Amino acid sequence: MTILASRTLVLPLEEASQVGHARRTAHRLAEQQGFDAEDAGRVALLATELCSNVLKHAQRGELHLRAVPGASGGGIELLAVDRAQGFDTGTCMTDGFSTGGTQGIGLGAIARLAQVFDVHTDERGSVILARLYRRKGEHTDLRIGVSHHALHDDPACGDTWQVAIDGNCLSALVIDGLGHGPEAEAAAQAGAQAFGAAPFIDPTLLLERMHQAMNGTRGGAVAIAQHNADSQRLVFLGIGNIGTNLVDGVKARGLASHPGIVGSQYRKAQAFDYAQVNGNLLIMYSDGLQSRWKLEDYPGLVHRHPAVIATVLHRDFCRGRDDVTVLVVDLEPIDG
Incomplete structure (x- = not known):
């Protein structure tokens, strides 16, 4: 059984000196995930190119970094995020093309560096995804995306999430501890620990165990979704305001x-209990995200990688006054 959980690190991009900081941060995160010097260098190069692309194309934006799991060890996820006018993907995928009039390597070269690459761009802005795994050994990219942030980049986050995977069974959790800060985080982590101990048991029993574990804390809102790809069914149980x-x-x-x-x-x-859900997207989010989003307002976004979907929703609908988690899961068989 694999259990996933990690926080999104956001690095602002407003001027050229921040590119170096982003490169060093990405390199350090890769080393922490067990990347050797050559593979960590690939991560650093991708961070440099993605950040430079944001500054040339949009003048300002962000780089989102996160550790992601893989069959042979952890990987690194990089997301370049901006709110500019968008660009023509076909043109920008051409090597040598640059919106800034300089010699660009093109998104095509960035795509070749990454093992997983995807783009969404429109008049609201762009999100570019690159995931890299260690080259030694095989890796299976999971169609799971999350954008998970603490209010004002606080070290403590009152939201938490987990996804447990066992063959073609998946169990997803989002918790929003009441308020934010250390006490909210303690409540959320108590519930997550109880969930992680037995994520595939009957959800009502699982919720009761989480309720007992969170007793004495602030408590919080909880949502549990269990998907069985073989039977094409999803069971959902929620208490509180997790959308x-x-x-x-x-x-x-x-x-x-x-x-x-x-x-x-x-x-x-x-x-x-929901039937015939294979091929659907499961989107779970805490109330740090507004609920008025509609994917139909973003042509083509539903077909993008779940990490891109989660990041676009966070970019455009984050309330900015609470911790926020957006979890997107492609409900398809995992083990093939």
Whole structure:
């Protein structure tokens, strides 16, 4: 069984000196994931090129960094994010093309450096994804994306998330501890620890264990989604204000949660069963994200990598006054 969880590190890009800081930060994160000198150098080069592309094309933006899991060890996810006018992807994929009038290597060269590459661009801005894994050994990229941020980059985050994978079974969790800061984080981590101990048991029993673990903390909102790709079914149980949607094509249906606070009190915990969900997107988000988004407002976005979808939603709908988590899972068989 594999359990995934990691925080998004956001590096601002407003002037050229910040490119070097981003490169060093990405290199250090790669070393922490066990990358050798050559592979860590590839991560640093990608960070440099992505950051330079943002500054040339959009003048300002961000680089999002996160550790991601792989079959033979951890990988690195880099996301270049901007709010400029967008660009013609076909033209920019050509080596030597530069929007800034300088000698550019082109997104095509960036794509060749990365093992996983994807782009979404429109009039609202652009998100460019690159994931790299260690070249020694095989890796399987999981179609899971998350944008997970603490308010004002606080070291403590009251949101947390986990995804557990066992064959073609997946169990996803999002917790929003009440408020933010260390006490909210303690509540969320208590619940996550209980979830991680047995993520595939009956969700009502799992929620009760989390409720007991979070007793004595501030408590929080909890959502659990368990997907079995073989039976094409999803079971969902939510308490509190974690938003959850199943997206089929671009049509989204909200999944119902019950009122209450896990760790404090809730009157009812009923799981709902959804059939024929393979091929859907599962999108779970804390209330740090506005709920008024619609994927149909972003032509083509539903077909992009879940990491790109999560980042676009965070970029455009983050409230900016609370911790925020956006988890996107492509509900397809995992082990092939």
